[in-house]
Amino acid sequence: MAIDESVLAGLRREIGVEHCEELGEISAILVKRFAAAVGEERLLYTDTTYAQACGYADVIAPPTFVTAVITWTPGAPYDRLREDGTEADTHLPGVPAQSVRIMGGGEQMTFHEPVVAGTTVTRRTVLLTASERASRQGPMLVARYRDTYTDPGGVSLLESVRTVLLR
Amino acid sequence: MSITPTGLQTGAALAPTVYRTSKVQVFRFSAATWNTHRIHYEKDYAGRRGISGRARPEPPARRLSDPVLH
Numbered sequence: 001m002a003i004d005e006s007v008l009a010g011l012r013r014e015i016g017v018e019h020c021e022e023l024g025e026i027s028a029i030l031v032k033r034f035a036a037a038v039g040e041e042r043l044l045y046t047d048t049t050y051a052q053a054c055g056y057a058d059v060i061a062p063p064t065f066v067t068a069v070i071t072w073t074p075g076a077p078y079d080r081l082r083e084d085g086t087e088a089d090t091h092l093p094g095v096p097a098q099s100v101r102i103m104g105g106g107e108q109m110t111f112h113e114p115v116v117a118g119t120t121v122t123r124r125t126v127l128l129t130a131s132e133r134a135s136r137q138g139p140m141l142v143a144r145y146r147d148t149y150t151d152p153g154g155v156s157l158l159e160s161v162r163t164v165l166l167r
Numbered sequence: 168m169s170i171t172p173t174g175l176q177t178g179a180a181l182a183p184t185v186y187r188t189s190k191v192q193v194f195r196f197s198a199a200t201w202n203t204h205r206i207h208y209e210k211d212y213a214g215r216r217g218i219s220g221r222a223r224p225e226p227p228a229r230r231l232s233d234p235v236l237h
Contacts (some may be wrong), residue, residue: 030199033199034199034200036195036199037192037195037196037198037199037200038196039192068196068200069200069201070200070201070202070203071201075201084204084205084206085203085205086203086204101216102204103204103206103216136217137216137217
């Protein structure tokens with residue numbers, strides 16, 4: 001397995017470095033599909049006409065939608081997937097493109113403004129900490145990232161601090 | 168209409184909620200979020216990773232906002 005000092009050193013070199021990515025426009029169909037997938041039936045999330053009557057330009061996204069979407073790209077070709085099925089080109093600064101397995105280890109979100117479909121969203125990512133920890137399956141690395149999502153005017157929509165486990 | 172707090176105070180304990188999900192729900196969630204991790208659809212693979220069954224992609228998102236939003 002490839003979890004060793006070099007992987008940890010690579011992570012630590014990224015600590016504090018900000019990465020900015022424009023995710024593109026949040027489309028209403030993706031919002032509505034997510035709402036359906038999580039069993040959310042409130043009209044603000046599912047009905048454009050109702051949302052507009054409430055003063056929004058379109059439906060708003062359920063709170064966890066933006067952070068739950070794994071990638072905002074069209075998707076990597078099959079040969080760019082890791083052994084665990086995830087895409088090699090993640091937005092996880094410092095994580096090697098291959099030979100590590102990734103798992104989510106928890107997330108804390110702070111919501112500032114509703115994310116309205118049609119909004120172009122930008123994400124800024126910073127690696128906060130990286131450390132090694134023993135586990136039942138051997139050593140693993142624990143990385144904590146902060147993602148800040150903003151609209152084109154720079155208004156913060158939400159912030160997420162998430163823990164990623166690497167083995 | 169706007170989204171406003173309903174009077175809950177920070178730190179207030181919320182009543183526990185039990186969610187039960189089906190394989191179809193998990194699949195739809197993974198599809199809607201482009202989550203291709205094998206632990207969510209390959210039981211044997213998840214087992215080799217130390218997970219019993221298939222891992223649910225994330226904590227229940229459905230009613231996350233119930234206690235605090237109109």
